[in-house]
Amino acid sequence: MHVVGVYLPKGGVGKTAIAVNLAHTAAVAGERVLLIDLDPQGAAAWLLGCTPGSRGVAGLLAAGAGEGRRLAPGEAVASAVQATAWPRLHVLPMDLDARHLEADLARLDHPRRRLRRLLAELAGRYDRIVLDCAPSMALLADAVLKAADALLVPLVPSHLSLAAWERLRELCAERAPELPLWPVFSLVDRRRALHRDLITAFARVHPTLMPVYLPSAAAVERMGEHRAPVATFAAGSPAARAFSELYRCLLARTPAQPNGRLGEADGSAAAG
Numbered sequence: 309m310h311v312v313g314v315y316l317p318k319g320g321v322g323k324t325a326i327a328v329n330l331a332h333t334a335a336v337a338g339e340r341v342l343l344i345d346l347d348p349q350g351a352a353a354w355l356l357g358c359t360p361g362s363r364g365v366a367g368l369l370a371a372g373a374g375e376g377r378r379l380a381p382g383e384a385v386a387s388a389v390q391a392t393a394w395p396r397l398h399v400l401p402m403d404l405d406a407r408h409l410e411a412d413l414a415r416l417d418h419p420r421r422r423l424r425r426l427l428a429e430l431a432g433r434y435d436r437i438v439l440d441c442a443p444s445m446a447l448l449a450d451a452v453l454k455a456a457d458a459l460l461v462p463l464v465p466s467h468l469s470l471a472a473w474e475r476l477r478e479l480c481a482e483r484a485p486e487l488p489l490w491p492v493f494s495l496v497d498r499r500r501a502l503h504r505d506l507i508t509a510f511a512r513v514h515p516t517l518m519p520v521y522l523p524s525a526a527a528v529e530r531m532g533e534h535r536a537p538v539a540t541f542a543a544g545s546p547a548a549r550a551f552s553e554l555y556r557c558l559l560a561r562t563p564a565q566p567n568g569r570l571g572e573a574d575g576s577a578a579a580g
Contacts, residue, residue: 309434310562311427313456315441317449317479318472321462322494324351325528325538327440329551330460330558332356332537335397337555339435342389344400346448348409352440353401357535358390364403369422369451370412385429393536398434413447423451436562445479453484460518460558462494463510465503470510490561492518492554520553 314327324347331343345353350360368385389398403409413419427437441452452459461476463469473491480487491514497503498521511517525547527538534541539548 309427309431309437311437311439311455311457312558313439313441313452313459314462315439315449315452315459315476316461316463316469316472317443317445317475318469319443321443321464321469321472322522322528323347323443323462324355324440325531326460326462326492326494326522326551326554327352327438328355328531329537329539329548330555331397331436331438332394332539333552333555334436334438335394336539337559338396340396340433341436341438342398342400342430342434343438343440345402345440346452347440347442348402348406349442350402353390353399355531355535356392356397356399356537358392358399358401360401360404361388363388364401364406365426366403366406366409366412368400368426369448370409370416385426386433394540410446410448413451419447420450420454423448424455427455445475449479450483453480453487456487458488458490458561461489461491462522463491464495465493465500465506467506470506488516488561490516490518490558492520492522494522495524496521497524518554518557520550520557522550522554523547 314323316323327343331341335341343352343356344365346365353360368388389400391398413422416422439452439456442448461473463473477489480489493507507521523546525545527542527545527547530541531538538545538551542548
């Protein structure tokens, strides 16, 4: 099981569109895929036709934070997972009310390890887990750094986006120095000189950059109209081809049997 987080501590860079289309492409390719919606907005689950409920990923992560609540067993985790209209693609949605997730996590022992423990309950059920992450640098972001095997980092060709990339690199150097970071440019308009110049300059010094550019496209905007991945209603579009190429690039970097971090001992003595 390979866990990839789609994350940048900045909004508006296309994280959700990438997570949804990547998960769908992997499922079409034959992988058993679980998309976990870690953004309180719940957009990824909504785009795949799923609905938030009273028990989702927030409740599972925070189980034990309140009086009388206990850590959910694997069966409870599986029961919160929803099927989609596409074979092999499942979703673990965000809860209907996830306002207090960070506060609940802060009351727990080792909150940054909660996500990894939750994913361990799913080992063997999925080939790939895709995490659609919120654009924050709080406890949940730290949990993603501990649980993911790699981060796919969407970057809009803008100076603000590149500044967020530098903040993420600093965070990972401190909290997860061995975690692979795979930047990918999204919302790209190759007609704009600024986009071309920033991409060219970035590529010169960042060899881990994904060799595919995800376009700014009307087809991506129409995902909300269809509540579906791009390939299901615009299969021949440049956006659909780009997402397919992104999956092939990801597959090339994914070891056949990844030495995932889910098998590591939790180590209760370590700081949580």
